[in-house]
Amino acid sequence: MGRFHFQKQPVPYKHSESRRHKFTKANYEVTKWPEYTEALRRLYADSLFIARRFGG
Numbered sequence: 001m002g003r004f005h006f007q008k009q010p011v012p013y014k015h016s017e018s019r020r021h022k023f024t025k026a027n028y029e030v031t032k033w034p035e036y037t038e039a040l041r042r043l044y045a046d047s048l049f050i051a052r053r054f055g056g
Contacts, residue, residue, distance in 0.1 A: 030036050
């Protein structure tokens, strides 16, 4: 253990501003609508089954 104890001060926001938010948000687009719709139907059916089966 060191003999000196320094209290860490938070780094101000403006200090790291140039390095923040440099990645753009990914945009996803559905290209296979029939498969997507069928998957949603199956998911809904499964959740209804579970809710009815286990008293939800």
